[in-house]
Amino acid sequence: MLHILMISGTAIGVMFAIWVVGKAIQALQGKCTKALEYEEFVKLIKTEPDLHLIDLTEPDYFKKHHIKGAVNIPGEDFQQYADTLPDDKLCVMYCRTGLQSRRAFQFLTENGYSTDNLYYLDAKMMYVAKYEGKEAQ
Missing domain, CATH: 1.20.5 (Single alpha-helices involved in coiled-coils or other helix-helix interfaces)
Incomplete structure (x- = not known):
């Protein structure tokens, strides 16, 4: 028993x-409630002229696949650039799989950074297949 x-x-x-x-x-x-689905991301790109895009992919990948106007900050270097994010602009972080952008957002929220104007793409960069290595418009 x-x-x-x-x-x-x-x-x-x-x-x-x-x-x-x-x-x-x-x-x-x-x-991490500021995740964007792909469709929302595309809508923001088309409707927000001052949108600040942060591409967290590796530099070699960025050279071949990125959205026009995006700034490349490789995910492994993100923490040292966190202080440079603009507080007055709408920002969206993205990467190849969604993992780096989610981690970067978590880092910011856990370390007290303002995330009022910050979002991240919580999906694979589907536009890469559409634009086949050309800069997305």
């Missing part, structure tokens, strides 16, 4: 740990 209770206790402990991890993931996702 005691052995059965120990197994049940272990199962409850595992279930509790899974619940805690799930709550932590929800909290992190709650901090």
